Amino acid sequence: MTMKxxxxxxxxxxxxAGISVAAQLLIKNSTLEIGIIDPSENxxxxxxxxxxxxxxxxxxxxxxxxxxxIPERAHWIQDExxxxxxxxNTLKCKLSGGISYDYLVVAPGIQLDxxxxxxxxENLGTRGICSNYTFESAPYTWETLxxxxxxxxxxxxxxTPIKCGxxxxxxxxxxxxxxxxxxxxxxxxxxxYSGGGVIFGVKKYAEVLNQVIVRYGIQTHFNYNLIEIxxxxxxxxxxTKGDDNxxxxxxxxxxxxxxxxxxxxxxxxxxxxxxxxxxxxxxVDLNRDTMQHNRFLNIFGCGDAGITPNSxxxxxxxxxxxxLVDNLLEYMKGKPLSNSYNGYSSCPLVTGYxxxxxxxxxxxxxxxxxxxxxxxxxxxxxxxxxxxxxxWLYWNKILKGTA
Numbered sequence: 001m002t003m004k005x006x007x008x009x010x011x012x013x014x015x016x017a018g019i020s021v022a023a024q025l026l027i028k029n030s031t032l033e034i035g036i037i038d039p040s041e042n043x044x045x046x047x048x049x050x051x052x053x054x055x056x057x058x059x060x061x062x063x064x065x066x067x068x069x070i071p072e073r074a075h076w077i078q079d080e081x082x083x084x085x086x087x088x089n090t091l092k093c094k095l096s097g098g099i100s101y102d103y104l105v106v107a108p109g110i111q112l113d114x115x116x117x118x119x120x121x122e123n124l125g126t127r128g129i130c131s132n133y134t135f136e137s138a139p140y141t142w143e144t145l146x147x148x149x150x151x152x153x154x155x156x157x158x159x160t161p162i163k164c165g166x167x168x169x170x171x172x173x174x175x176x177x178x179x180x181x182x183x184x185x186x187x188x189x190x191x192x193y194s195g196g197g198v199i200f201g202v203k204k205y206a207e208v209l210n211q212v213i214v215r216y217g218i219q220t221h222f223n224y225n226l227i228e229i230x231x232x233x234x235x236x237x238x239x240t241k242g243d244d245n246x247x248x249x250x251x252x253x254x255x256x257x258x259x260x261x262x263x264x265x266x267x268x269x270x271x272x273x274x275x276x277x278x279x280x281x282x283x284v285d286l287n288r289d290t291m292q293h294n295r296f297l298n299i300f301g302c303g304d305a306g307i308t309p310n311s312x313x314x315x316x317x318x319x320x321x322x323x324l325v326d327n328l329l330e331y332m333k334g335k336p337l338s339n340s341y342n343g344y345s346s347c348p349l350v351t352g353y354x355x356x357x358x359x360x361x362x363x364x365x366x367x368x369x370x371x372x373x374x375x376x377x378x379x380x381x382x383x384x385x386x387x388x389x390x391x392w393l394y395w396n397k398i399l400k401g402t403a
Contacts, residue, residue, distance in 0.1 A: 004075070007035035009328075010091070010101035011074075012081055014038030014066055016314050016398065017107035017303030020321045023071045023401025028329060034074040035101075037081055037093065043069040044135055045394050047314060050167055050350060051387060053132040053141030053258070054174035061391070063135060069399055081108075084272045086296040103298050103328060106274060106284050110163050110304035110312065111266045118228040118237075120259060127231045128256040132171055144256045145175050150187035151255025153179075154236055156226045158262040159195025160281060163304050163312045166200070166347040166359070168192075168260040169209070175258070176216035177352035190218045191252070193238055195225040201311075204367050205349065205359040208376045212351045224250070226259065265305045274299065276307050283307035288363070289340040291324040297331070300324050308343070310363060315346030318398060344368055348386045356382035 009025065011018045014036050022034050043066045051057035070076040079093040090100045112133055114121040123129050128148075130141040145153075155172035162168075169192070176190045192213075199213070199220065200206040213220060221238075227249075228237035235251050242248045269275055270282025274293065277285070284301040285294045288308045293299035302320045304312040320341050327337040343363025350356050355378040360368050369375045375382070397403030 004035070005096075005098065006100045007075070008033040008101070009035075009103045009105065010099065011036045011105040011107060012038075012091075013107035013109055013303070013305075014040065014043070014070065014076065015107065015109045015303070016394075017109070017317045017321065018105070019043075019069055019071065019399050020317060020401060021105055021107060021302055021324055022074045023399065024321055024325045025328070025401075026071055026073050027401050028325065030073060032073075034071075035077050035099070036070060036074050037077045037079055037099075038066065039078060039080045039094075040066050041078075042066055042135075045391055047164065047348075047386075047394075048391055049132040049135070049138040050170045050174070052138040053130070053145075053171050054178070054350070054353070055142040055145070056353065057387065059135065059139055064395070071401070081268050083268070084274055086273055086299060089298070103300070103332065104296075105324070105328070106269070106293075106299060106301040106305065107303045108266050108269055108305050110263045113160075113262045113264055116262045117226055117259065119231060120229050120261070123229065123231040124259075127234065128254065129229060129231060129259065130256065131259045131261065132167065133261060141171060141258060145178055148175075148179065148188075148256050150184045152189040152191070152253060153256040153258070154191045154193060154252060154254045155258045155260075156236075157192070157194040157196060157260050159225045160262045160264060161312060162260060162263045164347065165311050165313075166349045168194070168258070169199070170350040171258055172218065173212060173216065173351045174353065175256075176218060177355075180216065181353075185217060190216060192218055192220045193224040193226065193236075193252075194220070194222050197222050200349075200359070202359060202361045202365045202367060204376045205347075205357060205361075208357055208378070209349065209351070212378075229257065229259070269305055274301075279307070288343070290327050290337045291320055291341060292327060292331070292337060300328050308341070310341075310343040311345035311347060311361075313345050313347060314394070314398070315360075316344065318403065319344040342368075348382065348390070350383070350386065351378050354380050354383050356380075356386050358382045358385070
């Protein structure tokens with residue numbers, strides 16, 4: 001396909017959100033001219049990286065070539081976006097220069113801000129410092145866990161929104177279960193340091209998670225934000241607020257630390273007119289119901305970079321994408337937007353090997369459950385859903401726009 005400098009619909013991001021939207025648009029109207037801008041050579045199924053870190057999933061099964069994931073009738077522009085000029089319906093790319101559009105879909109995903117924790121980026125994957133948040137580092141989590149013995153394991157959660165809010169806990173429960181199976185739980189320490197104030201925002205699921213925490217003897221510390229790691233002394237430095245609202249620092253030794261980095265919209269979004277004004281994390285300024293941009297009406301957005309106050313998960317994208325697609329097509333025809341996203345998200349909370357709580361909820365943190373049983377109970381069937389069904393569904397249905 002020859003390079004063009006104008007597209008009817010231009011999509012920023014070739015991840016779950018961008019590809020799902022493109023595929024669904026082309027199913028509804030195969031004549032649409034769609035370009036997808038994404039620099040990545042590879043496409044990843046990131047939800048399985050928790051299972052990789054827990055030693056029960058092959059990392060090689062989480063990667064495919066990006067070219068194989070792009071819908072056939074869409075044009076992949078392998079490039080990086082540098083800047084936007086939404087008043088002129090144009091943007092600038094690193095290699096391709098200026099590209100114009102009639103309609104823009106912004107779905108760039110979320111940025112991992114490793115640099116905000118001193119000593120993390122350069123020491124990740126060494127000295128017991130691990131994270132399931134990259135393809136390269138997830139296998140080291142399992143390596144560290146296997147060699148932990150009866151040490152002290154710390155699991156962190158930042159004070160920013162993150163993709164898959166339950167991920168920092170899932171690996172902690174797997175680790176605690178692994179330590180328990182080795183007969184070392186009584187001689188070990190497992191700690192959860194969270195920049196947030198609660199274990200989970202939905203009361204129904206928080207209650208069962210608190211029982212899981214008691215079962216493993218996990219020590220929880222809320223409103224503690226990781227700011228520094230010293231790899232030599234194996235010390236983690238946290239910040240918290242004292243009674244007088246002054247910031248206090250506390251140091252904790254570790255044998256293993258699993259870090260979930262702070263996250264934000266990508267810098268090229270954050271520094272653009274598309275971002276919500278005066279927001280330090282730079283989220284795209286979207287209408288939470290229609291997925292349309294609040295100021296530039298021929299721009300829509302989907303996925304983790306949006307300001308919509310849902311949990312940032314692939315399940316949320318699966319419900320956002322059809323709303324965006326139908327509303328965009330209506331807007332193109334000059335019709336009022338009639339479709340609304342209710343904030344649905346799902347978090348398959350792994351609570352141990354063969355155990356999973358399937359949390360599903362809306363904008364109001366009210367449960368929105370799919371199955372005709374109590375999903376706040378740990379179930380092996382839901383573990384099979386996470387480990388077998390969802391990966392298949394992702395590659396074969398979701399990315400093809402049929403789920």
